[in-house]
Amino acid sequence: MATAIVFSAYGGPEVLGPLEIEEPVVGPGEVRVRVRAAGVNPVDVKLRRGDFAGMVPVAFPQRLGNEFAGMIDRVGADVTGFAVGDEVLGFTAMAAYTEVLTVPADSVTGKPDALSWEVAGALSAVGQTAYNALRELKVASGDTLLVHAAAGGVGTVAVQLARRLGARVIGTASERNHDHLRSLGAEPVGYGDGLVERVRALAPEGVDVVLDAVGGAAVDASLELVADRARIGTTVDQKAADEHGIVRLRGARSAAILAELADLAARGELVLPIAAAHPLTSAAEAHREVETGHVRGKVVLTGD
Incomplete structure (x- = not known):
């Protein structure tokens, strides 16, 4: 079993809580990742409050989180370029607040050794949004x-x-x-x-x-x-x-863009401040912090 953070009704941060789930089984073309860090974004807060009710499909108990970093512990059939034990960062949709998840292998890229878990877990959403925005504009x-x-x-x-x-x-x-x-x-x-x-x-x-x-x-x-x-x-x-x-501005996500951003961050040429790091089970507190609207950089949830 593994812990995931979910909410079963729209509301304040207090609606977030842990749920024990079956560990996901890796499928063809997928990798399974033990999550070390997951970014918390304003969109997560809006989803939890119900700001997108009727626009974004929600199935209670609903998970959250669109970005993560961790270590691969299972590799599915037809996956090349990754192995058990590889450290990666990547993106998903409403699933990253968890101890373990599965994603398509083309949704992750290798984590540079010099990149901290916290920055790696928080880089995908803001990094790719900014990158694509500048290109589109x-x-x-x-x-x-x-x-x-x-x-x-x-x-x-x-x-x-x-x-x-x-x-x-x-x-x-x-x-x-x-x-x-x-x-x-x-x-x-x-x-x-x-x-x-x-x-x-x-x-x-x-x-x-x-x-x-x-x-x-x-x-x-x-x-x-x-x-x-x-x-x-x-x-x-x-x-x-x-x-x-x-x-x-929306922008498509890609592992290639994320790899470029991760390399810049690892070399110190792109700085992403981490305002706070909270344990996974303190997701409610992380949401309260993001909801203030005064966060410099990012808030992250961390695992073991």
């Missing part, structure tokens, strides 16, 4: 990019990848995170009233592209700053995307 050298929620998980990665592409980056964040953004190569601005004026003061020549991870008023400000709506993208605000014709 065609961010290039010479662009001025505005990132909303630049100190969050997606923002932190996006700032660094955009700087590697040669873009200038302005990032919105609370005052306590401004030095952090400067350390990543971004120019920080505060949230709230007067945002458009503060950005224009920093970039009187204009902003070329926006990556939004906030929604609402941040999208309104973006529309004032950038005329080309194909270069305004949001990861969170579907309503705004439909209403204003901006880009709803």
